[in-house]
Amino acid sequence: MRQWLLADRPVGRALADGDFALVDAPMPVPGEGQILLAVRWLGFEPAQKGWMENFGGYVAPIELGDVMRGMGVAEVVESRGGRWPVGTMVAGMTGWTEYLVSDGEGFDICHPDLPPHAMLGVLGIPGLTAWHGFYRIGRPVAGDVVVVSGAAGATGSVAGQLAKVAGCHVIGIAGGPDKCAWLVQEAGFDAAIDYREGKVAEQLKALAPKGCDIVYDNVGGAVLDAMLARLAIGARVVLCGGISRYEQGGQIAGPGNYFNIILRRARMEGFIILDHQAHWAAMRDRLAALVLADRLRWQVDEQQGFEAAPAALARLFTGANRGKQIVKL
């Protein structure tokens, strides 16, 4: 069986071919009370680049030569009196490996009503992050004007659709006409801004003349700054991520318009979804119900084969992916 190991740290630069090494490894053997998991899909998150850099300190360090850390969906293919029977589909931090042994700790059974790989997207870290950030931090009220950056991404698209469910007016910011069309025509956003056309602040001013009550930011940098220029009184700024941080060397520029947080009596708040695992099962039930009622659309960008993992991760940073980036093994 094969594994992808971390071979270099992309500190202050984009991902490169030499960051990972594909190696053969001996087939793991489950002990008493353990299960053998065969990975069926891997899921990719922008945060994984930060993990490679040991940036942020909110997850355990990853060392050069370790199996690359990542989420996956796996099937139980052998059980020695372990937690689940053979055939069970589970999701969790598999890492970039074809097989692993586990006692089941840290894994959840896949939701019965949706495809297993939904646990990597709409029911996974992206969907849970959107839910927690939008409801718990954003505290929406019907009629709020909501702007979402990275709106066509796995998290942003859920956040924006949750805002529609909550009775809000929703503007998405995304890169390129295809993504913007999807936001309005498929995901039900009220409007979309293509940041590649520039003048994001001017476009947002035209679309939200009274300002934005909730800013849901996945991007940081210039896009965050443009949104901070348009805060409504009492706005809530949900800091979810900063993919623009990863695209360039060093630290991204801080938002020069942060002072509007004072002038507009606003709140900016961050969170880490890993803190809130006690709520995940309940959140997943709500998200699944919305999907089944066709009130929450989601897209999957499925690449093929274990060897495609590094390239799949890189797609997140060029914006090549359409929906949640996964790889089918």
Next chain:
Amino acid sequence: MRQWLLADRPVGRALADGDFALVDAPMPVPGEGQILLAVRWLGFEPAQKGWMENFGGYVAPIELGDVMRGMGVAEVVESRGGRWPVGTMVAGMTGWTEYLVSDGEGFDICHPDLPPHAMLGVLGIPGLTAWHGFYRIGRPVAGDVVVVSGAAGATGSVAGQLAKVAGCHVIGIAGGPDKCAWLVQEAGFDAAIDYREGKVAEQLKALAPKGCDIVYDNVGGAVLDAMLARLAIGARVVLCGGISRYEQGGQIAGPGNYFNIILRRARMEGFIILDHQAHWAAMRDRLAALVLADRLRWQVDEQQGFEAAPAALARLFTGANRGKQIVKL
């Protein structure tokens, strides 16, 4: 009688002599139900420079040729059946004038237990701002590590002392050894950092190795960024003001370390004290009680004569003032 009029707007530059014009004006005459106020002290706030620029939009615009807007303490010297009898000392937005006529709207009677000019400082906008920001936004818990920038200023010194009253460990950041000595020896701060010596982030790391639970910022710019580098998990960042914004042309740099708000699960929030007038009287009673119990020290920097008003305002931006800047007429 005399007035200072706004003659130019200091947009993107420091204050200059030509920004104000001293003029003679006819003595105002109270009508039925009105009072004539003789201004006894003027008080000075960094925000006044923003008002001159019509920056922020949270107060009514001020036009060239208008009497300069500002707080003052005044004595009722004539009453034609007005709200208060002759001899009453009141505080409010007098503007930079020696006399004015009023129906009393927007003025408060000075607190009976402290000198009248306390209404410009520890019981005025600075004290109320410190109270609201520290308690309502900062939500202190005993044992919290608190860092205050602009700590020797009229607001920062109150915020830091309220933190001591609340059982917190308090670090102040101020400019120069005199101010730092006052913070520790008189105001009871646990430690002080002289930002003019540089390496604020390193000094703060040494003084708060586990991070800061509350950041109370009056400064913005590089000092705010240094504090954001040292957030504890769950930190509250109280955005109170940004005097560094006023010192230079254009927009100040945004805080590049804002991303720590995510990583440290922090909250950054702003407010405008003018929104909370319903609470002012109750806050003033608490603040006065702390002063009378000698748990809250305050300093006044009193310049002399109406003609000193422009220079007194300028002292805020060079850091020349020691405590609340006022002028005695």
